Amino acid sequence: MKNNYTQLHLHSSYSLRDSTINIDKLIKLAKKSKIKSLAITDHINMFAAIKFYQKCIDNNIKPIIGCEIPLKNKLSKQPDGIFIALCQNFDGYKNLIKLISEIHVKKRPNENSGATLEQLDKYNKGILILTGGRKGIFGSNLLIDNIIEKTKLAKSLKDTFDDRLYMQVERTNINNEEIYNNKIILMADELGLPIVATNGVLFLEKLDFDAHEVRVCINKKIKLEDRVNQQEFTEEQYFKSEKEMTELFNDLPDALENISEIIKRCNIHISSDSYHLPKFNTPDNRSIYDYFDHKVESGLNEIIKKNNLQNTDVYYDRLKAEINVIREMGFVSYFLIVHEFIDWAKNNSIPVGPGRGSGAGSLVAYSLDITSIDPIKHNLLFERFLNPERISMPDFDIDFCMINRQRIIDHITDLYGENKVSQIITYGSLSARAVIRDVGRVLGMGYNFVDRIAKMIPFSVGITILDALKQNKELRKDYESNDEIRNLIDTSKKLEGLPRNVGKHAAGIVVAPNDIDDFIPLYRVEESDEIVTQYDKDDIEKLGLVKFDILGLRTLSIIDKALIVIKEKHGDIGLSHEDITVADKKVFNLLQNKLTSGVFQLESSGMKRYMARLKPDCFDDIVALVALYRPGPLGTNMVDDFINNKHGREIDYEHPLLEPILSETYGLILYQEQVMEISRSLAGYSLGEADLLRRAMGKKKKDEMETHRKKFIDGAKDRKISPIIASSIFSKMEKFAGYGFNKSHSVAYAFISYQTAFLKTYYTSEFLSSALSSDMDNTDKVISLIDASIEMGLKISQPDINTSEYNFLSLEDKSILYGLGAIKGVGYNAVVHIIEERQNNGDYKNLFDFCERVSLSIVNIGAIDALIYSGSFDCFKESRLSLKNSLDKAMKYGQHKQTTKDAGQHELFENKSESFSFDKTKVDLKSNLDTVETRLKSYNLEKKVLGFYLKGHPVNEYSDEINSMSIKSIDSYFQKLYNNESTDDFSELATISGVIINSRIQRMGQDRFINIITIDDSTHRLEIIIYPDVYEKYRSLIKENEILFISGTISLDDYNGDLSMKANKIIDLDSARQKYSKEVEIFLSSELINDKILKKIVNLLEPHKNGKCPLTIKCLSQKHIVPLDLDKEWFINPTSMLINNLSDLIGKENIIVKYQ
DSSP: OTTOOOOSSBOOGGGSSSOOOOHHHHHHHHHHTTOOEEEEEEETOOTTHHHHHHHHHHTTOEEEEEEEEEEEOTTTOSEEEEEEEEEOSHHHHHHHHHHHHHHHHTOOTTOOOOBOHHHHHHTOTTEEEEOOGGGBTTHHHHTTTOHHHHHHHHHHHHHHHGGGEEEEEEOSOOTTHHHHHHHHHHHHHHHTOOEEEEOOBOBSSGGGHHHHHHHHHHHHTOOGGGGTTOOSOOTTOBOOOHHHHHHHTTTOHHHHHHHHHHHHHOOOOOOOSSOBOOOOOOTTSOOHHHHHHHHHHHHHHHHHHHHTOSOHHHHHHHHHHHHHHHHHHTOHHHHHHHHHHHHHHHHTTOOBOSOOGGGGGOHHHHHTTSOOOOTTTTTOOGGGTOBTTBOOOOOOEEEEEGGGHHHHHHHHHHHHOGGGEEEEEEEEEOOHHHHHHHHHHHTTOOHHHHHHHHTTSOOOTTOOHHHHHHHOHHHHHHHHHOHHHHHHHHHHHHHTTOEEEEEEEEEEEEEOSSOGGGTSOEEEETTTTEEEESSOHHHHHHTTBEEEEEEEEHHHHHHHHHHHHHHHHHOOOOOSTTTSOTTOHHHHHHHHTTOOTTSTTOOSHHHHHHHHHHOOOSHHHHHHHHHHSSHHHHTTTHHHHHHHHHTTOOOOOSSGGGHHHHGGGTTOOOBHHHHHHHHHHHHOOOHHHHHHHHHHHHHTOHHHHHHHHHHHHHHHHHTTOOHHHHHHHHHHHHHHHTTOBOHHHHHHHHHHHHHHHHHHHHSHHHHHHHHHHHTTTOHHHHHHHHHHHHHTTOEEEOOOTTTOOSSOEEETTTEEEOOGGGSTTTOHHHHHHHHHHHHHHOOOOSHHHHHHHSOTTTSOHHHHHHHHHHTTTGGGSSOHHHHHHHHHHHHHHHHHHHHHHHTTOOOTTOOOGGGOOOOGGGSOHHHHSOOHHHHHHHHHHHHHHHSSOOSOOGGGGGHHHHHHTTOOOHHHHHHHHHTOOOOSOOEEEEEEEEEEEEEEEEEOSSSOEEEEEEEEOSSOEEEEEEOHHHHHHHGGGOOTTOEEEEEEEEEEOTTTSOEEEEEEEEEEHHHHHHHHOOEEEEEEOGGGOSHHHHHHHHHHHGGGEEEEEOEEEEEEOSSOEEEEOOOGGGOEOOOHHHHHHHHHHHOGGGEEEEOO
16 A cells, blocks of 8 residues: 555535535645555535646646445435445546535425435446445444345445446544444455445544544534533544555554545546537527528628728727637637627617626627627727737626626526536635634633633734734734633634635536536535535636626616606616717816715725816827726826826827827826837737736736846837846836736726716716615615715705605706615505505505504504604604604504404494694603704704704704814815825814714734724715724713714825814814803893883893803893893803703804804
C-alpha cells in the first residue's frame, strides 16, 4: 500500500450536518503527508465535487469522487443504514449524478432521503460500493442476528455490482463496532467479498473533535450539554495516517491492501475544455449559422436605415469581424438563445435594459436587439467582451423589469423544457461574527457576553477572526487574559468560513443541451422545497454550461409605470435612442441644478455635489460620472482632475496619439477600453492582446506586468516613440488601470440615467409618482422622492380614503396623491378590499359608514388606526384624535350592522350611518381642540405611519421663534455645499434645530460606539454623530420627536459624500428659551381685553413668575399700543408649557419670544 493510501470514507464541511474539513486544508495535509490521492464522500450531496476535483488536479493529487447515501427500506420507507458510492470512471460519475438527483427530485415533504435497491440497480455502472461500516447497510440489523435478511441483501448487491462491492470495516470506538466487524468479516468470507478499512473521517486532527461536536450542535440547533452522552461520533474519526491505519488493522492486511486496489480502480477525468450549449431550434429549420447571419445582417440594416447612418462600411466590416469570431469560438447558438428570450420579453411588454457589462460593446448584440447601445458611436470594443485569445464563455448579464423577471425564467423553462433548466445553488458560510454567536450559544454562554465579543469584530466585508484580533487591542487583551473567551474564539476559528446552509441564487439560471442531470446533480432546498443545481455558478462555468443572470432592475419597472401613466394622459412616447436625443439642454439643466433625486445612478449627495461642479453638458459627461463615482477614483484626485480639465485647465498629452483616445475624458485614463486602445495605437498590440494586458493590469501580477512593459516599450519603439515616454505612459496606464471602469457598462447605465432624467424633466409628476409607487416600502427612499417632488414644484396631497389608490397617483394639477399602499400598518389586502368596496358602492361618508361597509377581519383596528393617523379620513371633517376616540364605537356599530345583515335580519328603526353624528359628550373634548399639544401629537402619529411629516411639522409650530434665534435651516448648508466651487473639504461651525426622526448605534473601530441621530427641520435632514462623552452628557434630552438645538461642526462625510454634524452641545427648546431669550411680548387686541381672558392669562403666568426673562404685555387699540408696566416678580420662565398654553389662548401670532 506504500504511497497508494488514502481515506476512502471522508466528509468535507459541505456535508453541512457534520465535518469540519476544509478542502484547502485537506489538500495541504495530503501534500505534507505525501499522500497521492484523496477521496470525498459527502452525505447525500456532491456540492464540493468540482472544487475538490480541480484543487486535487492543480496539486497533482488523484481525486476520487463519491457520496455517502442512505439505503431506503422499501417496506418501512426509512433509511436502513448508509453505503458509500465511489466513481470508478466518468460513467460512474454521471450515474452518481443521476442517482443523487433522483433521490432529491423525487423526495416527498418530510420524507427521509435515500436510494432504493431499484435505483442502485438502475445506476450501478461505473460505481464501486462500500457497505458503510457500523452505521452502514449491514450495521444495525446484523447485531440482532438478522443474518438471513442481510445475507440476501449482500447477495443482491453482489449480483448487481459483482467485484465492485466491498465490505467496509472501521475501528473508531463506536459502540458494538467490534461485534459488527467480526460478523461482517464472516459474511464476507462466506460470500467471497473483499473487505476494506476506512475511518469515517470527519475532521483532520484528533484535537478537532470538540470543534466538530460544536459544528454538529450548530446544525441541530442544540447546546453542547445536550450531547454529553452522544454515541454518534468519536474522537477517533480524524484523518489517520497510513502508519496509524496499518497498526490499527494489522490483523486484516487485505482490508488495507484493498484501499490501494480501490485507488487504482478509481480513475475519473472531468473535462472543462468544452462548452455544452443548448440547441437553438431555428423557426424555419434552416441551419443556425444561416439564421444567425440573416438575423444579424437584417438587424443591422434596420438600424442603419432607422438612424440614417452614413459610415456604413465601418459597421459592416465590424459586423463581419465579430461574426467570424463568434463562429470560430462556437457561440452562435448562445447569441441566438439570448436574442430569443429578450425578443420574447419585448414582445410581451416586459421592459429590458439597454445592456449591462462588456456585452454592450458588441455590434452583433446591438444588431440582434440584445443591447440598445451603438458600440461604434460610443467607441466600445468587442474584444473587451469576447476575445479569441482569452477563451471564456460570453456572459450577457441582462436587466429586466423587477416585477416581471420571473416570467422570463418561466419562458426559458417552458421553451427548453423543465428537465434542461435549473436555478443555481448558493452556499451560506459561517462568517466571523456569526460563528462567534453560534459557538457561544452552543457552549451555553450568556447572550450579552457573546454579543459583546461578536461586536468587537469590526463590521467589514470578508473580515476574519484573525484580522479582528490584529485590529482590536481590547479583543486581543480579552483573548489573552480570559480562558472562556480564548476557548470561544479558538473554537470559532476552526469553524469560521465553513459552509452553513444552502439557498438559491437571486438571478442565475443554467440551461443544458440535454437533461440537466446529465451534467449537474440536482438538490431540493428543504426550506423552500425548490430544486436547484448542486454546483454553484463558478463550478457550472468550469464545466462549460451556459449560465444566464436574469437580473431585476427596479428602475426599469419605474420607467414602465411612468410610460403607462404618460400614455393615459398624453399619448405614446418613446425612450429609445431613436426617440430622444441625448443632447437635450433642459435635461442637462436639471443635472446642473442638482435636481437628480430619483434619477438612476445620479441621486446621491456626493454625485449631486460633483455635478454642481462639473456642470455636465453632454452624454459623455454622464458616462464618465457613472465610472468616476466609485471608491477607487474617489480615493484619488481623478474626479477633481476631470472637473478641472473640463473647465479649462491645460491638458498635457505625452504623445499626440493619446489625444484622440483620451480627449473624451479630458486627458485622463478612465476606461479599460482606453488602456486597450492606447496599447494598440502606441505599441501595436492587437485588441485581443490589449485585452490580456488590461486583465493583467487589473490583477497586478508583477511578472506578467514586466513582460508586458517590455513588449509595450518595444512596440512603441517600432513606432518611433522614445522608451522614456513609452515607459511613462505604461506606468500611467498601470496606475489608472486599477481604477479603470468598463466603458460598455458605463454607457449602458448612463443611458438609463438619461432616460430617467428626461422623464423627470418633461413628465415630472408621472415619473416621480411611479418612482414613489415602486419604492413605497422603503421609507428613506419615499422621503427622498417626496423632497424631490416638492423641489420640482409638485404638491404632495395627503392620502384620501375616497380618492387614493394603492399606488401614488399623478394628478392633473401638478400634484401627486399619496398611495394607501405606502401607509405603514394597513397592508395590501386591506387596501385592495377598501378600494373594491368604494368602486362598487361609492365614496365613504364617515367613519361609521366605513366600518359598516368594509370587512373588519380584513381591515382590522390597526389598519384603521393607521388610516386615521395618516390623514386618510380627514375628508370626513373631523379631527384625527376625535376619530380615534370614536373608533371603538364605530367598529361596534359596523360589526353589529354586518352581523345583522349576515343573519338576514332587518331593523325596524334602522340608524343610517350617514345620519350618525359624533356624540361629543362621550369623547375627550380636549382631543377636539386645535391646540399646539394636539397638533404635535397628530404630527407625530402621522410620522409613525408615513415615516415622515406630511401635513405639518413640529418645527413649523415654532418657526418664527427659531428664525429669531438666527438659526439657519439645514437645507441652507446643503445648498452652500452644492454651490461650493472649491475642492477643499466643506466644514463649518453651526447650530441647527430640528426633530429626531431616527437613531442608531454604530461601532467605530476598537470597541468604540457612537450614536447617530437624524434631525429633520422640515427643510432637510442631517445626520448628527454623537461621540460617547457628548452622549453621556446629554442622553436624557435625546428622545424621538423632541425639538432639539444642536451645536457642532458640519462637514462632508467621506463615506457617503453627504453632510453630517459632529455634535458638541445639545439643548432642548425649554433650555434654549430660558438661557437665550431676552424678552417675551404678549399682544392683546381689544377683543381679548376682558376679565375672563385676563384672568386666564394671570392663571397661566402665575406658576412661571419670578424667572429671568422680562415680560411685556402690550394692549392694542385702533390707534395706540399701550405697554403695561410690570414688576420684576412678573419676570417669567418661558417654558414650552407656558408658551404653548398662551398660544392656544390668544393665538401664537400674539406672543413673541425675543432673542435679539
